[in-house]
Amino acid sequence: AQTVTQSQPEMSVQEAETVTLSCTYDTSENNYYLFWYKQPPSRQMILVIRQEAYKQQNATENRFSVNFQKAAKSFSLKISDSQLGDTAMYFCAFMKHDQKLVFGQGTRLTINP
Amino acid sequence: NAGVMQNPRHLVRRRGQEARLRCSPMKGHSHVYWYRQLPEEGLKFMVYLQKENIIDESGMPKERFSAEFPKEGPSILRIQQVVRGDSAAYFCASSRDGQVRNQPQHFGDGTRLSIL
Numbered sequence: 001a002q003t004v005t006q007s008q009p010e011m012s013v014q015e016a017e018t019v020t021l022s023c024t025y026d027t028s029e030n031n032y033y034l035f036w037y038k039q040p041p042s043r044q045m046i047l048v049i050r051q052e053a054y055k056q057q058n059a060t061e062n063r064f065s066v067n068f069q070k071a072a073k074s075f076s077l078k079i080s081d082s083q084l085g086d087t088a089m090y091f092c093a094f095m096k097h098d099q100k101l102v103f104g105q106g107t108r109l110t111i112n113p
Numbered sequence: 114n115a116g117v118m119q120n121p122r123h124l125v126r127r128r129g130q131e132a133r134l135r136c137s138p139m140k141g142h143s144h145v146y147w148y149r150q151l152p153e154e155g156l157k158f159m160v161y162l163q164k165e166n167i168i169d170e171s172g173m174p175k176e177r178f179s180a181e182f183p184k185e186g187p188s189i190l191r192i193q194q195v196v197r198g199d200s201a202a203y204f205c206a207s208s209r210d211g212q213v214r215n216q217p218q219h220f221g222d223g224t225r226l227s228i229l
Contacts, residue, residue: 004155035217045156045204045220091155098169099146099208101218103155 002027004094006104013082014112020067021077021107023092029053032096034068034075039106040088048090051075079109087111115140117207117221118187125227126195134190134224138207144168145188146218147180150202162188192226200228 003026013019025034036048051059051068058066063083067076079086092104118137126132138145143164148156158172162182173180177195182188192199202225206218 033217037220042222043202043225044222045206047217047219050217093155099144099161099218100158100169100172101146101148101156101206102158105155 002029002094002096002102004092004102004104006090006092006107008107009105010108010110012110012112015082015084017082018078018080019082019109021079021090021092021109023075023077023104025073025075025092025094025102027073027094027096029096032094034066035093035095035101036064036066036075036077037091037093037103038086038088039091040085045091049077082111084111084113117142117205117219119203119205119221119224121224122222123225123227125229127229128196129194132192132195132199132226134192134203134205134226135187136190136205136207136221137187138205139219142207142209142219144208144210145182146206146208147188147190148204148206150204150223152201156204159190195226195228197228200226202226 005024032053034051038046038048049061063080065078089106091106094102145162147159150156160173160180161169177193179191202223204223205221
């Protein structure tokens with residue numbers, strides 16, 4: 001079974017700083033997808049960024065980028081120029097062909113003014 | 114274009130009652146997924162449905178829980194004889210088809226179920 005591990009339960013940075021959230025996963029699959037979801041206090045689940053395992057190029061969405069290391073099974077999220085609105089729980093998730101998202105435990109990120 | 118709609122947003126039930134959670138997928142989406150989030154935890158997969166079919170229910174408890182996605186109307190997650198341990202946030206997601214490559218699952222705002 002696939003597992004996703006987020007080793008940082010909580011992180012806190014100052015506004016405008018850069019922060020990196022860690023995620024590792026375990027799978028024997030070669031083709032799969034990885035995602036970062038954001039859950040603000042409103043508890044919505046918002047897709048931040050996704051990566052296809054067959055693509056070597058790291059995905060980027062504005063201030064959000066990933067460092068995908070397939071051999072190491074690592075998928076970290078970097079948030080540049082952090083903003084107060086980035087305060088949320090962040091979940092790393094894995095999916096193979098069966099369509100089931102497997103989530104990590106989450107990292108609570110606080111951006112301080 | 115409306116997103117995934119879940120209702121009710123909050124549901125309170127007493128132990129032993131039934132809970133019905135509804136999910137209307139995004140327009141044009143025919144695949145629905147239900148996830149459960151216990152306090153301070155990540156979401157856990159429960160069931161994957163297509164119109165009138167259950168594709169994968171490997172994450173559903175064997176007793177008291179059932180799900181359907183009829184030809185017409187929303188998907189329903191039904192919990193019979195609720196217990197305190199059923200208190201959680203239940204999220205529904207939808208996708209256009211089973212091909213992850215083109216589009217991810219879009220989530221609703223969730224239903225927070227509280228059992229008294």
